[in-house]
Amino acid sequence: MKIIHFSDTHLGFNDLDILNKDNINQREADFYDAFSQVVKQIKIIKPDFIIHTGDLFHRSSPSNRAITFALEQFKIIDELNIPFILIAGNHSTPRTNLSSPILKIFENFKNIHVCYDQEYKTVEFESVIFHALPHMNDETKALSQIELCEARIDKSKKNIMMMHCSVGAAYLMAEFGEWVYPSEKEYIFKMMDYVALGHWHGFGAVGKHENVYYSGSTERTSMNDKRNSKGFVVVSLYDELIVEYKEIKIRPxxxxxxxxxxxxxxxxxxxxxxxxxxxxxxxxxxxxxxxxxxxxxxxxxxxxxxxxxxxxxxxxxxxxxxxxxxxxxxxxxxxxxxxxxxxxxxxxxxxxxxxxxxxxxxxxxxxxxxxx
Structure with missing residues (x-):
């Protein structure tokens, strides 16, 4: 089984007030280009599954241009007939119930499965179950949802856990409303074949856990992020777990x-x-x-x-x-x-x-x- 894991694409982000030849903010265009590069690699690699672990958009109410771009790219992905599982991150989760979650717009795609209601959800296939835990504004509710996840582990299948959160203080982004995964529940990671994380913008394994990875962001949302390497992850789940980082081209x-x-x-x-x-x-x-x-x-x-x-x-x-x-x-x-x-x-x-x-x-x- 081969899975492409990417995250924190932050479509619609812009800064520096520089316009390109199409009269679009150049940094906003950079984020669209980074996403397009991942989609091109999906077409080449042809994985069995695609997962995105949050912050597809930079805002919970993105611009028309960001929404239009995302719909165009999701149409391309949907036509590949590869299941695509997507969870909400803190940037794409409304802070109140007065706003409708933006990820609802993808519900009518045949091969796209979205999880955004601040509740645990499973997406199941014949040989694998995806345990989706989107961003949650209420950390007390999050604990009960994690316990639901633990109860639904199926040892007859591969189990993939998907979250958008900080696993330990080292991965805090100093953002409003970010969710910190409770350390006393980290034992659940050992029950999973792979734990796919979003929120932290750098690629890497988490602490002592050999199967827990942040894919990192596909572009920078801050000039404090000096990483010149951005990309996505190819996860191979056969006899053993192999995690391979694939770099894309970004503005240095x-x-x-x-x-x-x-x-x-x-x-x-x-x-x-x-x-x-x-x-x-x-x-x-x-x-x-x-x-x-x-x-x-x-x-x-x-x-x-x-x-x-x-x-x-x-x-x-x-x-x-x-x-x-x-x-x-x-x-x-x-x-x-x-x-x-x-x-x-x-x-x-x-x-x-x-x-x-x-x-x-x-x-x-x-x-x-x-x-x-």
């Missing part, structure tokens, strides 16, 4: 560092040929206060003009001698503020903001003079 994050103690040489020697279409994060280190004003973000971005996106982080010197302190005191707060506003504003906007800022600083100085 490339980290660069410029040492401002020797700024000119650092800029001259920095590698820029490897950044085409990448997300680039530049860290300026050993900055002095005066340098921070002199070095504009636009100047750094121009160094990596072929990148899709460039962000700049500033790291000041850890120690300040008296010269540094004098430099800071000598700075005009008004000019410092204007420089930063100018960098991120259009010319017309800056002219308007400049006069307003100057007016506010003048009022501030006048008010302070009156109190002396």
């Amino acid at each position: 994050i490339i980290l660069k560092e410029i040492d401002c103690e020797d700024y000119e040489n650092s800029v001259l020697n920095i590698e820029t040929s490897d950044v085409k279409d990448a997300i680039v994060e530049v860290k300026l280190t050993n900055l002095s206060a005066l340098q921070s004003i002199d070095i504009q973000n636009s100047e750094i971005r121009n160094l990596f003009s072929e990148a899709m996106s460039v962000s700049v982080k500033r790291e000041f010197k850890h120690t300040q001698n008296k010269t540094n302190i004098d430099d800071i005191e000598a700075l005009s707060l008004e000019n410092y503020f204007l420089e930063h506003i100018k960098e991120d504003s259009r010319p017309q906007e800056f002219d308007r903001l400049k006069y307003k800022i100057q007016e506010l600083f003048a009022q501030y100085e006048e008010a302070n003079n009156d109190t002396l």
